[in-house]
Amino acid sequence: MLLSVRWEEEKYEDGVKWKFLEHKGPYFPPEYHPLPDNVHFYYNGKKVKLSLAAEEVAVFFGQMLDHEYTTKKVFRNNFFIDWRKEMTDEERLLIEDLDKCDFGEIHAMHKAKVEARKNMTKEEKLVKANQKITDEYGYCLLDHHKERVGNFKIEPPGLFRGRGNHPKQGMLKKRLQPEDIIINCSKESCIPVPPAGHRWKEIRHDNTVTWLASWTENIQGSFKYVMLNANSKLKGEKDWQKYEVARRLKSCVDDIRNQYLQDLKSTDRRTRQRAVALYFIDKLALRAGNEKEEGETADTVGCCSLRVEHITLHEELDSSECVVEFDFLGKDSIRYYNKVPVIRKVFKNLKLFMENKKPGDELFDCLNTIKLNKHLSSLMPGLTAKVFRTYNASITLQQQLKELTNKSDCEAEKLLSYNRANRAVAILCNHQRAPPKSFEQSMANLQTKIDARKEQLALAKTELKQAKKEAKAKGSTDPKLVERKKAAVKRCEEQLLKMEVQATDREENKQIALGTSKLNYLDPRITVAWCKNMEVPIEKIYSKTLRDKFAWAIDMTDADFEF
DNA sequence: TCCGGGACTTAGAATTCTCGGA
DNA sequence: TCCGAGAATTCTAAGTCCCGGA
Structure with a gap:
């Protein structure tokens, strides 16, 4: 196993990343193995033996049959076009309609393989062979x-x-x-x-x-x-630098905020657009929003590429004034939906920017990420739009941890507080996930357990009362009985609390992904310092992989670290 | 100033592993 | 000991941002 590397050993010359x-x-993944003789592909009800190249591609599709992708028109069309390119002339002549293709046996074979693998021992799963590959490559x-x-x-x-x-x-x-x-x-x-x-x-x-x-x-x-693993020196140093830049922003963010608030009043439309965009990036942690080539990717946007159709202005909404309603698809086509009260100057500017435009027109027609970042780097070296996300995420974690945790809480409560602080960041950054498939079921199961434990607790309490009574009345036959009953009640209470906390945590986490912010946005030194202060083992927060990645922070951080 | 190439970080889904309870 | 849920890890797509040349 590799030991973590220390960072002071050598400083790289500017521009030179490594010496050796x-x-x-x-x-390389293994070659394609042809289908066994008892698995066939059918076209229009007739058995067809495909050429090797066409067969391999057919298998890709057959394996995915349970997936929603294979029902989508675009997916099917693109697949069919590319599949036909792999076919022989003869095959192309025959296979003209994807709807007439039957991948059933291929699909069944794949499912059987997956099932068989589940029941394999470690040895059969070639754990050792895989380890050998890892060792070598x-x-x-x-x-x-x-x-x-x-x-x-x-x-x-x-x-x-x-x-x-x-x-x-x-x-x-x-x-x-x-x-x-x-x-x-x-x-x-x-x-x-x-x-x-x-x-x-x-x-x-x-x-x-x-x-x-x-x-x-x-x-x-x-x-x-x-590239190298995240626990490498090269990546670790980069990571550390990223958080140091974010910390530098902390020291000048007030000035920058004052500046863009001033800029909202500028006579120059470009300056006002930049100021409004910056206001969004800072307040809502929006991504920069680079331009994208049309038709090459899904239609998603970030701050600078917002279109008129993505926001709705409300003079008044839910008893707030000047509310901007955002509704757009961001990175990975994750929906961003938010109703945000903004200051009047921002609201007025937005109205002006939207004047005489069609829904598909750019909101910030005088702005792009290059201009925005050029401006930011003039305010602070190394400052770009994404630094605001890092800064706001980390500072939010620190504030929330201060607000939510008490040293006197038990460990389960401390961990719930940590997760809540983490969650506040994930919500800010709009890190979502699809609710787990079995979510409802697993919540119900947990509730059943909680109910059972409650009954058990009630019983334990009754027994304790009884034991006390008996001890008082006739002097106990078993002098330690009361003590034992007390311990049982306590144990029950602790377990119940732990489960209830777990249920709360899970419910609040249904559609929120905590991992992304933990991995990419939260300065690990905040977490390390908190763990030290709260006497929570770091293993409770960081998995093995994260402890390796953040070895630099775990090594260097004292309890009094401030982001 | 604009554009495309290039290198790197950030992202959720898919897959694999692990651990606690029956 | 076995099973399954949830955690951890892997995978690779999708962003950001910089650079150099016209």
């Missing part, structure tokens, strides 16, 4: 340190699963070959050996970047990278 990098190259040597590689496995082929209403969903993600992969490593290192009979696309020695391998993905034409 050696690795084995990425791991999962590590690299970076400036004399052995470091874990994050995603050392090349992405297997499959059907593209874009989020939301993605125009390219269902397209074929092609199998990657070594010939597609660029390797990056030191000149003087052992160059990774490509799989037998293959060669790499290119070998590069660029020490100003942190990736070990890269390729161009065939759906959007974007780059993909093999």
Whole structure:
């Protein structure tokens, strides 16, 4: 196991990220194995033996049959177009309608495989073989340190699963070959050996970047990278820097806020648009909102790319004045819906920006993220729109923890408070999740348990009373009986409280994802300091992976740390 | 100033693992 | 000991932001 690295050892020269990098190259997924003889594909009711290439793609679809994706028109169309490209001329001539395709046996085979795997022992699941792959490909040597590689496995082929209403969903993600992969490593290192009979696309020695391998993905034409694990020195240092920038914002945020409040009155429309956008980014933790290529991705927006149709102005709503109602799809097509009272100057500006525009027109027609970030970096070096999210998330956690936790609380209560503070951040950042499938059932189960425990407690109390009475009346035959009964009542009460707290926590968490903010937005030093103050073990908050990732913070943080 | 390429962080879903209760 | 729910981890899509060239 790797030990966490200390950070003071060496400072990198400006622009040079590393001096020595050696690795084995990425791991390629196994080749496609043809279907067994008893599994068939049918077209129009007739058995059809597909060519290997077409069969592989058919299997991708067949495996997904339970998924909603396969019912969507766009997904089906894209899949069918790409599938036909893999077919032989003969197959193409025959298979002309996806609706006439029967993947039933392929689907059944897949389900049976999944089921069989469930019942396998660890050995059968090839745990050891997988460990061997990790041992061989999962590590690299970076400036004399052995470091874990994050995603050392090349992405297997499959059907593209874009989020939301993605125009390219269902397209074929092609199998990657070594010939597609660029390797990056030191000149003087052992160059990774490509799989037998293959060669790499290119070998590069660029020490100003942190990736070990890269390729161009065939759906959007974007780059993909093999990079280091989050617990690596390189990533850890970057993470630390991110929070230091956010802390610097803390020291000048008042000035910046005053500035944009002033700018709301500017005679220059561009300045006023920038000020309103900044007001949203600061107050609502909206993302910057880069421009996107139309038709290439799902239609989502952030602050700068908001359109008129995404907001509704209410002079008065629910006894508040100047309310802006937001309704748009953000990153990952997650809906942002919020009704926010704003100051009058913002409200008036919004009205002006919306004048004479159609619903599909840009709200901030004189603004984009480049202009916004240029302005921000002039106010503070390193300041960009996303720093506000980090800053507001972390400061909110710190404030909420102060407000909610008492040293005298029991551990379960402290953890509930922590989760509530975490939740406040997740709500601010709009981190949502689909409610777990079995949510209602599991809540009901928990309630049943709580009820049972309540009965048990009542019984224990009665027994205690009885024992006391008997002890008083005739001097007990068992002198420790009362003590034992007392302990039983106490135990019962503790268990009941724990369950009730758990139920509250779970209910409040139904549609909220805490993980994203914990992983990306909350300065871990706030949490480490809180744990020390509250005498809560860090393991209660951070999983093993998070403790590794935040090793730098766990090492360096004292109880008196202030964000 | 605009544009596209490039590198990196952030995101929810899918998959795998683990642990507590029957 | 077995099972299943929930936690942890993995996966990879989808953002942000910077840079360099025209």
